[in-house]
Amino acid sequence: MRSMATMTRGTNLPQMAGFNQFAVLDAVRRSDGSRTRADLARITGLSAQTVTNATRRLIEEGLVAERELQRRSGSGRPGTALAVVPDSRYAVGVHLDPAAVVVALIDLAGDLVTQRAVSTPESERPEAVLDVVADEIAAIVEDAGVRRDRLVGVGVVTPGPIDRERGLVLDPPHLKMWHDVPLRDEVARRTGLPTLLDKDVLAVAAATLWFPDGGHSGDAAVVYAGTGVAVGVVSGGEVVRGVSGNAGEAGHLSIGRASGPCSCGRDGCLGGVLSAESLLANATARGIGLAAASAVTPDPILRADAAVDELRVRAERGEAAVHDFLADAGDALGFAVTGVCELLDLDTIVTSGPVWERLGPWLERGLQGAVDRFRLPGRHPVRVVPSVGGVHAAAIGAACLALDEAFTPRAAGLLLGS
Numbered sequence: 001m002r003s004m005a006t007m008t009r010g011t012n013l014p015q016m017a018g019f020n021q022f023a024v025l026d027a028v029r030r031s032d033g034s035r036t037r038a039d040l041a042r043i044t045g046l047s048a049q050t051v052t053n054a055t056r057r058l059i060e061e062g063l064v065a066e067r068e069l070q071r072r073s074g075s076g077r078p079g080t081a082l083a084v085v086p087d088s089r090y091a092v093g094v095h096l097d098p099a100a101v102v103v104a105l106i107d108l109a110g111d112l113v114t115q116r117a118v119s120t121p122e123s124e125r126p127e128a129v130l131d132v133v134a135d136e137i138a139a140i141v142e143d144a145g146v147r148r149d150r151l152v153g154v155g156v157v158t159p160g161p162i163d164r165e166r167g168l169v170l171d172p173p174h175l176k177m178w179h180d181v182p183l184r185d186e187v188a189r190r191t192g193l194p195t196l197l198d199k200d201v202l203a204v205a206a207a208t209l210w211f212p213d214g215g216h217s218g219d220a221a222v223v224y225a226g227t228g229v230a231v232g233v234v235s236g237g238e239v240v241r242g243v244s245g246n247a248g249e250a251g252h253l254s255i256g257r258a259s260g261p262c263s264c265g266r267d268g269c270l271g272g273v274l275s276a277e278s279l280l281a282n283a284t285a286r287g288i289g290l291a292a293a294s295a296v297t298p299d300p301i302l303r304a305d306a307a308v309d310e311l312r313v314r315a316e317r318g319e320a321a322v323h324d325f326l327a328d329a330g331d332a333l334g335f336a337v338t339g340v341c342e343l344l345d346l347d348t349i350v351t352s353g354p355v356w357e358r359l360g361p362w363l364e365r366g367l368q369g370a371v372d373r374f375r376l377p378g379r380h381p382v383r384v385v386p387s388v389g390g391v392h393a394a395a396i397g398a399a400c401l402a403l404d405e406a407f408t409p410r411a412a413g414l415l416l417g418s
């Protein structure tokens with residue numbers, strides 16, 4: 001695993017030993033296991049002696065191990081590099097979506113150990129959902145046989161808006177019974193684990209930084225198409241969070257043409273074409289009769305989710321009207337997101353989310369067409385790539401955030417285990 005995120009530099013002040021240890025660990029985590037102590041000193045700005053001291057403590061704590069580098073041809077003895085010990089620590093990520101609860105367990109190297117998914121309880125009462133989340137966390141840890149003292153924490157991500165500082169889910173448009181729910185503290189209380197709360201699209205954006213092989217240069221628009229639609233931005237190797245941590249709301253980006261009426265009162269919003277519910281409504285309006293449209297379930301979220309499944313089946317069968325319909329939705333996304341790419345000089349569009357996972361091949365045709373059409377002469381190309389982790393991308397991202405939270409150097413110098 002190798003990260004594009006900005007490296008954190010250390011300080012050589014003696015009272016900053018804990019901070020420096022984290023800075024070195026951060027540099028090791030973000031490398032591919034081939035960094036020597038000299039490399040780490042250069043990256044962190046720490047002295048050779050400080051790096052030696054920090055790596056000794058990290059090795060004693062079992063977080064980092066030495067490995068011999070291959071001898072370079074003609075040179076002297078091979079160097080010793082440092083790499084994280086993957087099974088020394090783990091983090092849990094939870095993606096709470098109105099349609100599903102997805103849980104992922106990752107190790108210190110950021111690699112996925114295992115994952116699970118269940119439907120979100122139909123009642124969507126916060127209490128019922130919290131019970132499911134706590135049960136799923138307990139189950140994934142038990143199934144993986146991970147020792148509890150090796151768990152650094154839980155990252156929980158949901159659609160916005162949230163209050164990240166206070167750990168509250170405010171008023172998510174697709175969870176009608178949720179208002180100012182203290183999700184972070186409730187999960188922490190039920191699991192006894194340190195917990196953080198963040199937005200789902202920003203977790204996917206964070207994950208793309210950890211897995212650049214599937215990703216980008218560090219400047220990307222991250223599309224998340226699920227119950228709603230969001231576009232997170234990664235700029236200069238950092239996730240853009242905004243003033244309240246709610247960056248990424250894209251439901252009302254203009255698509256430059258009619259979308260059907262949007263909840264905001266306008267017509268022509270991205271959310272009016274690419275959310276699960278709008279796909280169902282618009283398909284029906286275009287004469288694509290879906291069984292989900294007349295399903296007996298009273299829950300509009302589940303009905304829309306069933307419609308997405310149905311569209312996939314019919315697209316796979318090669319139904320031309322469905323192909324055209326989905327390409328148009330992808331084209332509308334392309335109109336909106338190429339504007340974001342142009343504004344921020346981004347070179348990659350990462351696609352993700354449960355709707356994209358199912359309808360991506362057909363949506364992408366329209367998206368790619370729009371990207372090709374809107375590209376300005378003389379400008380760099382914009383690539384379209386899928387996110388890593390597929391349908392689990394947000395849960396994996398949530399777990400990455402939990403690892404980051406536990407191992408990000410802070411001036412407060414919180415030493416692990418101290």
Ligand SMILES: [Zn+2]
Binds near residue numbers: 252264269
């Ligand atoms: Zn709108």
